[in-house]
Amino acid sequence: MAEVLLSVRDLHTRYAVGKQVLRAVDGVSFEVEQGETVGLVGESGCGKSTLGKTILRLVPSAEGEIVLDGTDITRLGDSAMAPHRRRLQMIFQDPFGSLNPRQTIRTVLDTALKVHRQGDRPERERRMAEIVTRVGLPADALDRYPHEFSGGQRQRIGIARALVLRPALIVCDEPVSALDVSIQAQILNLLVDLKRDLGLSYLFISHDLSVVRYFADRVLVMYLGRIVESASHATLWRDPRHPYTRALFAAVPSADPTHKRGAPPIKGELTTDLSSGCRFCSRCPAATDRCRSEEPPLRSVGEGHHAACHYA
Amino acid sequence: MSVEAGKLADFGNRAAVPRKGRRLRAFLRNPTFVAGVVILSFFVLLALFADVLFPGDPLDMVGPPVLWPGESAEFPLGTDSLGRDVLAGLVHGARASLLVGLSAAAIGLAIGMVVGAAAGFFGGWVDTLLMRVVELFQTTPTFLLVVVIVAIGEPTMQTIALAIGIASWPTVARLVRAQFRSLREADFVMAARSLGYSNLRIIAQEILPNALPPVIVAASVMIANAILTEAGLSFLNMRDANVVSWGGMIGNGRDLLRTAWFLTALPGVAIAAAVLSLNLVGDGLNEILNPRSDP
Amino acid sequence: MSLLAVENLSVAFPGHVAVREVSFAIEPGETLALVGESGCGKSVTAFSVMRLLPPNARIVSGRILFEGGDLLAASPPEMRAIRGKQVSLIQQEPMTSLNPVLSIGAQIGEVIRHHDKLSRRATRARSIELLDLVSIPDAHRRIDDYPHNLSGGMRQRVMIAMAVACGPKLLIADEPTTALDVTTQAQVLDLLDDLRRQLSMAVLLITHDLGVVAQWADRINVMYAGRIVEQAGIQPFFARPMHPYSRGLLGARVDVDADEHYSSNRLSEIPGSVGSAAGEAGCPFAPRCPLVEPSCRAAPPPLLAFEAERRVACPVTLEAAHHG
Numbered sequence: 008m009a010e011v012l013l014s015v016r017d018l019h020t021r022y023a024v025g026k027q028v029l030r031a032v033d034g035v036s037f038e039v040e041q042g043e044t045v046g047l048v049g050e051s052g053c054g055k056s057t058l059g060k061t062i063l064r065l066v067p068s069a070e071g072e073i074v075l076d077g078t079d080i081t082r083l084g085d086s087a088m089a090p091h092r093r094r095l096q097m098i099f100q101d102p103f104g105s106l107n108p109r110q111t112i113r114t115v116l117d118t119a120l121k122v123h124r125q126g127d128r129p130e131r132e133r134r135m136a137e138i139v140t141r142v143g144l145p146a147d148a149l150d151r152y153p154h155e156f157s158g159g160q161r162q163r164i165g166i167a168r169a170l171v172l173r174p175a176l177i178v179c180d181e182p183v184s185a186l187d188v189s190i191q192a193q194i195l196n197l198l199v200d201l202k203r204d205l206g207l208s209y210l211f212i213s214h215d216l217s218v219v220r221y222f223a224d225r226v227l228v229m230y231l232g233r234i235v236e237s238a239s240h241a242t243l244w245r246d247p248r249h250p251y252t253r254a255l256f257a258a259v260p261s262a263d264p265t266h267k268r269g270a271p272p273i274k275g276e277l278t279t280d281l282s283s284g285c286r287f288c289s290r291c292p293a294a295t296d297r298c299r300s301e302e303p304p305l306r307s308v309g310e311g312h313h314a315a316c317h318y319a
Numbered sequence: 320m321s322v323e324a325g326k327l328a329d330f331g332n333r334a335a336v337p338r339k340g341r342r343l344r345a346f347l348r349n350p351t352f353v354a355g356v357v358i359l360s361f362f363v364l365l366a367l368f369a370d371v372l373f374p375g376d377p378l379d380m381v382g383p384p385v386l387w388p389g390e391s392a393e394f395p396l397g398t399d400s401l402g403r404d405v406l407a408g409l410v411h412g413a414r415a416s417l418l419v420g421l422s423a424a425a426i427g428l429a430i431g432m433v434v435g436a437a438a439g440f441f442g443g444w445v446d447t448l449l450m451r452v453v454e455l456f457q458t459t460p461t462f463l464l465v466v467v468i469v470a471i472g473e474p475t476m477q478t479i480a481l482a483i484g485i486a487s488w489p490t491v492a493r494l495v496r497a498q499f500r501s502l503r504e505a506d507f508v509m510a511a512r513s514l515g516y517s518n519l520r521i522i523a524q525e526i527l528p529n530a531l532p533p534v535i536v537a538a539s540v541m542i543a544n545a546i547l548t549e550a551g552l553s554f555l556n557m558r559d560a561n562v563v564s565w566g567g568m569i570g571n572g573r574d575l576l577r578t579a580w581f582l583t584a585l586p587g588v589a590i591a592a593a594v595l596s597l598n599l600v601g602d603g604l605n606e607i608l609n610p611r612s613d614p
Numbered sequence: 615m616s617l618l619a620v621e622n623l624s625v626a627f628p629g630h631v632a633v634r635e636v637s638f639a640i641e642p643g644e645t646l647a648l649v650g651e652s653g654c655g656k657s658v659t660a661f662s663v664m665r666l667l668p669p670n671a672r673i674v675s676g677r678i679l680f681e682g683g684d685l686l687a688a689s690p691p692e693m694r695a696i697r698g699k700q701v702s703l704i705q706q707e708p709m710t711s712l713n714p715v716l717s718i719g720a721q722i723g724e725v726i727r728h729h730d731k732l733s734r735r736a737t738r739a740r741s742i743e744l745l746d747l748v749s750i751p752d753a754h755r756r757i758d759d760y761p762h763n764l765s766g767g768m769r770q771r772v773m774i775a776m777a778v779a780c781g782p783k784l785l786i787a788d789e790p791t792t793a794l795d796v797t798t799q800a801q802v803l804d805l806l807d808d809l810r811r812q813l814s815m816a817v818l819l820i821t822h823d824l825g826v827v828a829q830w831a832d833r834i835n836v837m838y839a840g841r842i843v844e845q846a847g848i849q850p851f852f853a854r855p856m857h858p859y860s861r862g863l864l865g866a867r868v869d870v871d872a873d874e875h876y877s878s879n880r881l882s883e884i885p886g887s888v889g890s891a892a893g894e895a896g897c898p899f900a901p902r903c904p905l906v907e908p909s910c911r912a913a914p915p916p917l918l919a920f921e922a923e924r925r926v927a928c929p930v931t932l933e934a935a936h937h938g
Binding site for chain 1: 651652766795796797799800803822823824825826827828829830848849852862863864865866867868869870871873874875876879880881882883884885887888889
């Protein structure tokens with residue numbers, strides 16, 4: 008039984024948009040075990056990115072707990088958070104916006120080490136050189152500026168930044184979505200190698216089902232702020248129970264022209280109408296009156312498999 | 320290992336991308352910027368070497384009054400109604416005008432950057448409060464505000480510079496606030512926060528260096544405006560009587576406008592040239608510092 | 615005669631050549647996919663057909679024959695008559711492609727009235743018809759909505775409505791679904807396919823997503839660093855991709871149907887990046903190619919035929935295929 012690294016309990020994040028309150032994360036609970044990759048998949052507006060940022064305490068949570076290494080970090084102040092920040096880091100989506108254009112790579116990595124008082128100068132130099140080589144960049148990358156690198160290389164720099172403090176868990180927010188397919192493969196392979204070599208755990212957030220299928224051990228499917236299905240990757244692909252999960256799978260085009268898909272069993276588009284009942288009922292092909300009035304809880308439908316549907 | 324091959328092949332990409340040295344060359348290739356810098360350097364040199372070129376007090380009466388330029392070899396640009404050397408006055412005046420311009424701009428930038436950064440970064444009530452203060456200053460006509468401040472204090476160069484600085488910080492504040500508001504949401508700022516950096520460090524090291532380009536451009540315009548404002552004040556006799564300035568010379572020449580118009584025109588040309596050079600430098604900087612998307 | 619025939623097109627920007635000696639043809643009613651990663655020149659090729667390149671672009675050589683007439687020799691008024699009426703364009707980002715201060719009815723109407731002088735009432739009726747055609751519910755009410763009232767998928771449908779308003783013969787779709795959710799993507803691409811059949815329209819589909827190509831295209835052109843490296847029909851291509859870059863691309867891609875997991879498979883990579891092609895005298899893919907030979911670096915390989923309908927710019931592969 009592996010140790011639980013991160014435990015999220017009934018987390019809520021809300022934004023005020025004018026007079027309305029947007030419930031971006033609306034009661035999410037899950038765990039990430041040591042050495043595990045948990046994939047968080049969903050389309051735009053489902054709250055997966057917000058969930059990632061809330062866990063990192065970049066966005067304030069409204070309710071719920073975030074427990075890291077057994078400590079509740081939900082409401083810790085800045086200085087109390089410092090040691091936990093070393094354990095929990097993030098990789099961002101946009102390789103162009105995630106690096107300060109006016110800092111050399113050395114400045115980026117060294118500042119992190121200095122602020123967290125990780126060794127004297129020779130020690131820091133050694134760690135920086137080591138991490139840069141580990142992510143597949145040449146040693147002289149340290150003295151260059153971000154604009155001198157390609158998109159894939161910048162993403163490697165972002166990974167180096169996330170790794171330099173030796174975290175245990177990395178939240179990857181769409182880390183390969185902005186990259187070309189051939190570069191995606193390089194970065195995914197790198198992430199797999201790093202996980203194995205450094206004993207990392209990942210919370211891998213993506214809208215790309217194919218990538219999540221390849222990369223995750225366990226998958227959480229999100230829709231409008233809630234988890235609607237969770238299972239191990241093999242179970243989820245073999246036996247998706249929630250209608251939204253099925254619709255998602257049906258919609259992804261396969262590179263096999265003989266395998267033509269029918270139209271996805273889903274109607275209309277995302278609305279944020281959370282009045283009553285199941286939040287998917289307006290688009291669900293199998294919605295009944297019960298669905299419209301009663302919100303289905305996330306319940307067990309098999310070994311390690313949960314779905315939030317009355318009929319799953 | 321494929322990662323090794325990646326390292327080597329990737330570096331073919333470098334050739335197409337500018338390195339630090341090339342940025343300097345980009346500066347020098349821009350004709351607007353170069354022209355502005357040349358003219359501005361001329362004035363700066365005059366200001367620095369005023370005492371060497373024209374030792375003594377330019378306010379001394381050294382020759383016959385109202386000599387026209389070219390009439391006497393000793394006074395190439397003539398003399399004014401009190402027999403003071405116009406050329407000496409212009410050269411010393413360069414020092415005064417540039418000093419006032421630079422200090423006023425420095426004061427305005429200092430106040431404006433602090434206020435703008437705080438308002439843009441923190442948002443919320445801090446932003447609302449500071450913006451009301453900015454609006455308070457901006458609704459008052461700049462020149463009148465300066466006149467009032469100088470009238471309250473003594474019309475010395477320091478007071479004048481201070482007054483102009485106080486009147487001009489709101490523009491900088493708005494500019495800096497806008498930059499901070501947008502940069503605050505950038506991914507690299509979020510990365511800095513996720514690394515646990517303090518707000519002060521984020522403001523000073525992460526955001527501020529990226530917020531500077533439009534501020535630098537605005538600064539050059541501020542210096543130009545300060546020179547013009549000081550000239551306007553001097554023209555209205557709100558000037559430091561112990562210091563020669565171009566505006567003061569224009570003011571003194573006002574009475575002889577019809578007969579000895581060169582007394583007004585020559586300092587006027589100097590002001591125009593200095594202001595033009597600063598605007599050219601500002602335009603050039605704007606072209607160079609603003610990120611352009613390469614094909 | 616092909617509907618569109620691009621012959622030896624080369625387009626240059628200051629500092630680099632974006633499109634090199636590109637030739638391909640589109641037949642009436644078919645969907646041709648132009649596939650490649652960033653920097654391959656596919657978008658520049660599409661914009662060249664529409665003559666909508668930025669001012670610093672230079673068309674160095676080539677012809678673009680639309681129904682026999684060279685578009686590159688057309689005058690501006692001639693091009694304006696062609697754009698929107700004979701050849702239309704839809705782009706990736708519906709947020710910025712639509713004018714935020716005009717209602718969608720006004721924008722569709724603008725296209726109609728520019729080309730087919732109809733009365734206001736007839737234009738409005740036609741606009742509502744078009745919105746129905748692209749499955750916008752409640753068309754007679756939504757016609758007065760503004761872009762910000764619509765979701766991303768609906769805005770893209772409005773773009774499609776505007777593009778097909780005057781019954782063009784060719785629709786150029788530049789990454790039309792990249793910015794959309796996958797469920798919306800499937801709906802929009804199905805819509806495009808239906809419209810294509812209904813209106814007998816050809817589609818030049820520009821994308822980096824091989825899944826989209828497999829499901830919706832008839833033929834494929836693969837581009838790399840400004841050149842076409844492989845041309846084929848869809849089924850033969852996916853059954854047997856030939857050019858090393860095509861194979862690399864398919865290998866690097868994770869297919870949603872394949873049962874691959876990191877614990878047992880490693881993704882095959884194409885090492886390096888496309889920047890390595892700059893300054894390369896021979897085949898642009900040579901620095902990254904697993905099959906590279908010294909002869910590859912001498913001159914860029916031409917597209918040579920292999921079986922019906924298939925052309926590959928790789929003599930090494932073709933040699934192996936003929937012998938194997």
